[in-house]
Amino acid sequence: MSEAGRADAAGFALRGRQDEADRGGASLTDHSVDVVIQDVKAYRFDAPVVPPIRSSFGWVTERSCLLVSIEDTDGQVGWGEIWTGMPAFGAGHRYDLLTHIAAPLLIGQRVRRIDHVSQQLHAAMLPIERLAGEPGPVSQVIAGIDCALWDLAATRSGLPLYRLLGGTGATMATYASGIRPDLDPAAMDTLRQAGFRAFKFKAGFDDAATLGHLRRQGRDLAAGEHMMIDANCGWDVAAAERAFDALAGCPLEWIEEPVGPEVADDAWHRLAARTRHPLAAGENLLSRSRFEAAFDWLGVIQPDLGKWGGVSGVVPLARAALAHGLRYCPHSFGTYVGAAHAAHVLAAVGGDGRLELDVNVNPLRTLSAPDFPDVIDGRLTLTDRPGIGIAVDIAGLSSLR
Structure with missing residues (x-):
């Protein structure tokens, strides 16, 4: 320094x-x-x-x-x-x-x-x-x-971090994240070959075309596969309601951030009552009190360990969410360092949550830790290495400069 x-x-x-x-x-x-x-x-x-x-x-x-x-x-x-x-x-x-x-x-x-x-x-x-x-x-x-x-x-x-935090199981469900809604069947098969069995598609833009693409993706799912959508706060309340109606028959595990965290609580309640699909959010909440308020309308809580709370804040929050009957599915959309922390906290707190793994081309992610565990048949298993269990490759990342 x-x-x-x-x-x-x-x-x-x-x-x-x-x-x-x-x-x-x-x-x-x-x-x-x-x-x-x-x-x-x-x-x-x-x-x-x-x-x-x-x-x-x-x-x-x-x-x-x-x-x-x-x-x-x-x-x-x-x-x-x-x-x-x-x-x-x-x-x-x-x-x-x-x-x-x-x-x-x-x-x-x-x-x-x-x-x-x-x-x-x-x-x-x-x-x-x-x-x-x-x-x-x-x-x-x-x-x-x-x-x-x-x-x-x-x-x-x-000890591996998840065990230090009191966890016992090292295996968790995953999902492929950041997928364009019009991705073609051949590219979807490539994700399947990479081990994924659950897929989250982008939404919240160009609804006239995107909603049709999402319905097609839902029809194309194989037995035992799952899908979610993420609007990234792209709709207002009225647009979200129209999208919910258009996707009512789609097999969605959750609808993520249909509107922004600044939208009034009663509007979130209204949206939660409008759809049979659970609402998910959390990456853009910045206090324990806002998370706890959101327990009333969310089905899935998604804090990002690198945005708010770290391990000290997210572990007790996740346990509180599980006690409230919600799912804990950590947000992670950076390098494998953040993904490793998310995986260990998910393993520590338990539940039936999924680990988010970005599947877009990103050399920052792939070079950050080449030894990050592979996804096999939809699941990822942590190693017994101490800490977060990966070797951070600064030399590899430096090659991008």
């Missing part, structure tokens, strides 16, 4: 001591961690999207990723992914928040409770949230840091 970075963080500080915080209540798990942070590194990469991906919010022509590594004084390293999303150049701002503000606060800190570190970072960076109006980027940076600390803790323990 540069002296300039330390200077930028001079006005911020972590408040409270970890040992004092420990007396405040029960830990997320029974595992105790005691590490001193020696270094925090950030790795930002960009790549063109060929072919471009069409969504309700436009065409995605470039993708980015921001990975964070945290090294302790024993030389052990943990990895996390900070959501960057669209526009891709937003990764630069999150990189600056990480390197100039968050990282200097962490270096030299003794960590005993990871969830308390995240709370302290939120308190320290609250002026940025307030004055710059940036709860999203701040939450994303802290979420990625939290994930990296949990990977570090599991690596030090010699």
